[in-house]
Amino acid sequence: MMSSSDEQLCPNISSDVTSSPPSRRRKRQKAQQPWAPPSDGTDGTPKKKKKKDGAKETGRGGIKTSSLFKHNPDISDIHRPAVAQLKEKIFTSDLFSDLDLHPHLVATLNKVMNISTLTSVQKQTIPALLAGRDAVVRSQTGSGKTLSYAVPLVQSLQSIQPKVSRSDGPLALVIVPTRELAQQTFQTFQKLLKPFTWIVPGVLMGGEKRKAEKARIRKGINILVSTPGRLVDHIKHTLSIAFSAVRWLVLDEADRTLDLGFEKDLTVILNSLNSTGPARQNVLLSATLTNGVTRLADVCLNNPVSIHVSSAPSSDLTTTSVVTCDPEAASQSESFAVPEALKQFVVVVPSKVRLVCLAAFILDKCKFSQNDKLIVFISSCEAVEFLHSLFIAVLSRPSANHKPPLMFLRLHGNMKQEERTEAFQQFSASQSGVLLCTDVAARGLDLPQVTWIIQYTPPTAAAEYVHRVGRTARIGARGSSLLFLTPAETAFITELANHNISLSEMKLQDILSSLMFDDVYKGRGKYHSKSSSKALEQEVRERATVLQTEFENFVHADARSLQAAKKALQSFLRAYTTYPAHLKHIFHIRSLHLGHAAKSFGLRDAPQGLSAAAGPGASGGHRKNQNQARKQNQKKLTGKKRFGQREVQMFHSEFSSGLEGGDAKKKKKKKKKEAFSQSGEEE
Numbered sequence: 033m034m035s036s037s038d039e040q041l042c043p044n045i046s047s048d049v050t051s052s053p054p055s056r057r058r059k060r061q062k063a064q065q066p067w068a069p070p071s072d073g074t075d076g077t078p079k080k081k082k083k084k085d086g087a088k089e090t091g092r093g094g095i096k097t098s099s100l101f102k103h104n105p106d107i108s109d110i111h112r113p114a115v116a117q118l119k120e121k122i123f124t125s126d127l128f129s130d131l132d133l134h135p136h137l138v139a140t141l142n143k144v145m146n147i148s149t150l151t152s153v154q155k156q157t158i159p160a161l162l163a164g165r166d167a168v169v170r171s172q173t174g175s176g177k178t179l180s181y182a183v184p185l186v187q188s189l190q191s192i193q194p195k196v197s198r199s200d201g202p203l204a205l206v207i208v209p210t211r212e213l214a215q216q217t218f219q220t221f222q223k224l225l226k227p228f229t230w231i232v233p234g235v236l237m238g239g240e241k242r243k244a245e246k247a248r249i250r251k252g253i254n255i256l257v258s259t260p261g262r263l264v265d266h267i268k269h270t271l272s273i274a275f276s277a278v279r280w281l282v283l284d285e286a287d288r289t290l291d292l293g294f295e296k297d298l299t300v301i302l303n304s305l306n307s308t309g310p311a312r313q314n315v316l317l318s319a320t321l322t323n324g325v326t327r328l329a330d331v332c333l334n335n336p337v338s339i340h341v342s343s344a345p346s347s348d349l350t351t352t353s354v355v356t357c358d359p360e361a362a363s364q365s366e367s368f369a370v371p372e373a374l375k376q377f378v379v380v381v382p383s384k385v386r387l388v389c390l391a392a393f394i395l396d397k398c399k400f401s402q403n404d405k406l407i408v409f410i411s412s413c414e415a416v417e418f419l420h421s422l423f424i425a426v427l428s429r430p431s432a433n434h435k436p437p438l439m440f441l442r443l444h445g446n447m448k449q450e451e452r453t454e455a456f457q458q459f460s461a462s463q464s465g466v467l468l469c470t471d472v473a474a475r476g477l478d479l480p481q482v483t484w485i486i487q488y489t490p491p492t493a494a495a496e497y498v499h500r501v502g503r504t505a506r507i508g509a510r511g512s513s514l515l516f517l518t519p520a521e522t523a524f525i526t527e528l529a530n531h532n533i534s535l536s537e538m539k540l541q542d543i544l545s546s547l548m549f550d551d552v553y554k555g556r557g558k559y560h561s562k563s564s565s566k567a568l569e570q571e572v573r574e575r576a577t578v579l580q581t582e583f584e585n586f587v588h589a590d591a592r593s594l595q596a597a598k599k600a601l602q603s604f605l606r607a608y609t610t611y612p613a614h615l616k617h618i619f620h621i622r623s624l625h626l627g628h629a630a631k632s633f634g635l636r637d638a639p640q641g642l643s644a645a646a647g648p649g650a651s652g653g654h655r656k657n658q659n660q661a662r663k664q665n666q667k668k669l670t671g672k673k674r675f676g677q678r679e680v681q682m683f684h685s686e687f688s689s690g691l692e693g694g695d696a697k698k699k700k701k702k703k704k705k706e707a708f709s710q711s712g713e714e715e
């Protein structure tokens with residue numbers, strides 16, 4: 033809601049407009065075609081002298097901006113197939129104290145962690161693991177999978193006689209895909225082990241000093257939490273690491289570990305475990321078990337129990353089931369459950385308008401109406417960096433009502449470890465603010481009170497969609513998500529429906545309408561309280577144009593920010609080429625319009641001579657490819673141009689794989705680096 037000082041800022045806005053959120057406001061207005069041009073033939077932007085490149089003078093100090101709302105593809109009605117969502121009941125009425133656990137462990141859960149009732153996945157998994165079974169566990173995000181393996185693991189290790197000592201070395205290995213998740217999991221063990229001080233947990237992760245880690249390994253770690261690459265690193269180079277006593281192996285987010293091409297790392301880890309050691313219990317967990325995980329299960333599991341908490345769509349929603357590896361489980365494996373309290377939205381936005389749409393949404397949620405806590409997923413580290421500095425400069429200005437400036441944080445795989453840790457901790461502790469990140473934050477992170485998940489760039493798989501939205505609505509809490517799609521990408525809604533995921537549509541115009549809350553973005557000032565809804569629409573477009581102009585001014589203010597915008601655009605394009613084959617009909621670089629995409633990075637025009645060689649993917653220096661790219665590049669990419677075969681090839685050769693021509697080692701290194709850079713992975 034608006035404060036009185038906000039109202040003073042908006043003298044021209046009628047009470048109808050100011051007192052209700054944009055969505056409700058819209059409902060009261062006559063139904064409109066959001067992007068049908070006004071009948072007067074204008075496009076909603078201030079009428080100014082037209083420049084030869086389509087740019088216009090906005091009247092704000094000779095600022096140039098080409099029309100945001102002209103020449104956009106039509107937004108047709110989206111097709112939302114009927115979907116029976118999988119449901120999972122989160123809590124049971126059973127208590128941890130009913131289980132056969134050490135009383136100090138139960139007391140720690142109750143008193144230190146404030147946890148007494150079992151979740152469904154815990155009710156099913158803990159007894160199976162206490163009975164010594166291997167397990168493949170799937171339950172929705174935020175349903176308590178960590179404790180479902182950590183509690184029986186601690187129960188089992190504390191009961192070993194004679195007591196476990198540091199000199200026993202690792203008795204349990206827990207492999208997770210990212211550093212932050214490693215840190216979080218380690219902290220959970222620290223809490224659970226409070227009464228069992230003789231069992232020592234430890235964490236290994238990329239970005240930390242190897243020497244310090246080696247020293248800790250030498251001293252003795254009993255429960256070792258690690259990212260895969262770092263563990264392999266130590267297996268190869270740390271003599272004191274010995275797995276002869278390992279009796280638990282946990283792969284959390286196991287499908288992700290496979291996705292990132294870590295099969296080889298896992299093979300190294302498994303081989304080093306299998307070569308020695310006692311019988312071992314193996315546990316695989318994820319909210320999105322896929323065939324890939326089943327393959328992995330064949331490799332390392334011994335007659336596992338398969339635990340799928342979700343019930344079939346038509347069955348009794350209050351029951352849960354334990355199944356062994358059978359065809360039914362397999363057939364369900366591609367249907368994903370998302371938290372029931374999660375509200376999922378999609379907005380269809382033409383490329384040109386994406387940036388202002390995101391900004392308007394953030395302003396509405398974090399400044400104008402509420403103090404929300406948002407995570408925005410973006411496809412590349414460079415684009416995260418760019419948007420972070422852009423938003424701090426343009427959206428974080430102190431407001432007239434003395435509200436604290438909007439907090440923007442960032443998290444991606446190209447940051448220094450200290451910066452990553454600081455951002456993670458700061459966002460965890462904050463009540464509100466915006467975290468701009470790559471998929472490095474998509475898996476497993478339990479960040480408190482996140483209210484909105486924005487997928488500014490669509491995920492590369494339905495499973496990743498599930499994990500991203502799963503950073504909110506955890507353990508029964510409420511939360512919402514918003515997926516950005518361009519008009520050409522709306523078939524992704526059907527793709528998600530194929531995985532039992534259903535979205536509601538949010539209208540672009542409703543999001544942009546939030547700009548009416550702040551007269552900083554005022555248009556030509558013709559709009560007043562008695563104006564028609566069409567005039568309101570026009571005013572909203574003008575305000576969106578003013579905001580876009582501010583972004584463009586920032587980007588074009590100096591060479592450095594211009595370069596950052598171009599780099600971000602390039603990395604976005606590179607990421608766009610990496611959608612898997614079965615999604616290429618939806619996300620193909622050839623269907624992108626370079627000029628429009630450039631606009632969403634605050635660039636006034638499509639960069640001339642957009643050079644693959646200048647991009648980060650080229651730094652590996654495959655000269656042959658660079659020359660090829662340069663030749664291809666002689667035909668410059670211009671604003672009006674869509675991507676043709678040659679440009680597609682260019683991005684493929686330089687950014688997507690970039691592997692041709694180098695030796696095998698270089699190829700592997702580069703491929704991995706690109707995957708990490710893409711996803712924000714840290715190894």
Ligand SMILES: Nc1ncnc2c1ncn2[C@@H]1O[C@H](COP(=O)(O)OP(=O)(O)OP(=O)(O)O)[C@@H](O)[C@H]1O
Binds near residue numbers: 173179
């Ligand atoms: N039985 C319980 N009662 C109350 N809270 C719980 C319980 N079990 C776990 N939690 C809390 O629920 C939150 C989510 O748990 P956790 O991170 O293990 O979920 P997850 O299923 O592993 O999610 P993801 O799939 O996203 O990794 C944590 O804050 C955790 O402390």
